Amino acid sequence: MISAAVVAAAIGFVPATAQAAEKPADRTGGAVAAIDAAKAAAVQGAVFTSPAERTVRKDAGAGAAGVASAGVASADAAKGGVGPKVGLVAKGTSAYGISLESKVDAGAGTSVRVDIDWGDGRTETAQATGSTVLTSRHTFAEVGARKVTVTLTDQATKVTSVNSVDIQAVGSKFTAQAPTRLLDTRSGVGAEAGAVRPYSVARVKVGGNSGIPSGVTAVALNVTVTNARSSGHITAYPSGTDQPTTSNVNFVAGQTVPNMTIVPVGADGYVELVNRSYGDVELIADVTGYFTRSAGSGYTSLDPFRIVDSRAGQGTWGPVGGRTSFDVQVAGQGAIPGSGVTAVALNVTVTAPRGAGHLTVYPSGQQAPDTSNVNFTAGQTIANSVIVPVGPDGRISVRNGAWDPADVIVDVVGYYSPSSKAAYLPTKPTRLHDSREWDFPVQGQDYRYLPLADGRPEITAYALNATVTNTQGSGHLTVAPDPNPWSKYLDGTAIRPTPPNSSNLNWTRGATVPNLVQAGTGPTGVIDFWNRGWEKTDLIVDMFGLYEKN
Secondary structure (H helix, E strand, O other), X not given: OOOHHHHHHHHOOOOHHHHHHHOHHHHHHHHHHXXXXXXXXXXXOOEEEEOHHHOEEEOOOOOHHHXXXXXXXXXXXXXXXXXXXXXXXXXXXXXXXXEEEEEEEOOOOOEEEEEEEOOOOOEEEEEEEOEEEEEEEEEOOOOOEEEEEEEEXXXXXXXXXXXXXXXXXXXXXXXXXXXXXXEXXXXXXXXXXXXXXXXXXXXXXOOOOOOOOOOOOEEEEXXXXXXXXXXXXXXXXXXXXXXXXXXXEEEOOOOOEEEEEEEEOOOOOEEEEEEEEOOOEEEEEEEEEXXXXXXXXXXXXXXXXXXXXXXXXXXXXXXXXXXXXXXXXXXXOOOOOOOOOOEEEEEEEEEOOOOOEEEEEEEOOOOOOOOOOEEEOOOOOEEEEEEEEOOOOOEEEEEEOOOOOEEEEEXXXXXXXXXXXXXXXXXXXXXXXXXXXXXXXXXXXXXXXXXOOOOOOOEEEEEEEEEEEOOOOOEEEEEEEOOOOHHHHHOOOOOOOOOOOOOOEEEOOOOOEEEEEEEEOOOOOOEEEEEOOOOOEEEEEEEEXXXXXX
């Protein structure tokens, strides 16, 4: 007999009684709490202050020249208690948001008008009497530095007192970079030549390297493991922080395997890669872009769609020949604008290769760089996330670096452009879901739905690392927004979605496979992780950052 819970799972939802047994509320509640904690930690360092002693008084009727000449004396007067004073404490709250505490000391019974100039052309006004703290919140239209100025005007004497504070919105915008190798332990690029020993760290210099400015907040790195002596995984994290419990690249002895990462950069400009295995490994790291708290390209997440499938003659005809390249139009495809796109977020899959090799994805109109995006062996199906700059003609190029033909599939998940609104907020690596903890693997042809942005329309996408393990057969994972709001899952009325014709990672029986997933939240904030195989698999989801719009 088939239970009601099994039947419900087959059509896409689980009755309330089954949900209680599987503790989905606990699972999702833990993920939401973890996101909140990671976001709070990401913005907690963004505190900007200007003490009340810096308040400058301007007597009624004084002009700008008078203020300039009397600045020191006026500040001293404020210190001595003459005239209203205001201390300022600003704190980051989101990629574009800030809260401001104005600690007003106007003197007993004195009423003042409080004018706040946010430094972006917008102002607001409040009233205060005596000593009080006013809390204001503001969302900027763009990331970057601002000077916030608060002016107190004594309602009786018209004397004004002014203080200001320099602030920085904590969101980051993307700058695409032609694929560049920052680390290769085989040849000594970026570090001394030599394998990375078990449980030791390779440091990758990012800020101030290869044209990347200092002060970068995060970097798009393709990390490749080769010549591995045993099974294990690599964890990428910002220098100067504790090693997280998450993983980025999983491997077995003798394997060459890449994985795209978006990893925060430490205050010293470095990223660290720890080898969590009992054997030596060689490590390669290629950069395709970086994030800074200044003007650049925002991100637009899209429902995944396919632009290349050589098996079907889409984008290119037939298997890609060895040592050959082809161009594919990106700008103007689907929901991608016809111009202004600086980079595109892809998932690139190799299947049925006739021999071992690698793929390189790069902007059109230039020579193929000495980097790689997807490494493969004969007969293997393997995918990797790719962030690649777009050429001036709106195209990208794909090169098969093997000597033998291979079929290539390219799926689009989003793009970067100056007009895109979402800024990136890097977070510490955070585990959001691990089906092993609940003995709750994703069944074949079923999906795991996670309300990672339910009720949070400002979050448009997450930078996740999705890993499958304990795989019972071959298959692939598809990640996509869910059209059902979370409330419909709670009341049992959700309708089974139709997964898109795209893939994020591929696996065979017994394999552990990760991949970066730039997961869009869609209109409901619920994200689906589809097991497109026929047998069950465990699913692990780690967060490395999120995209927020203003």
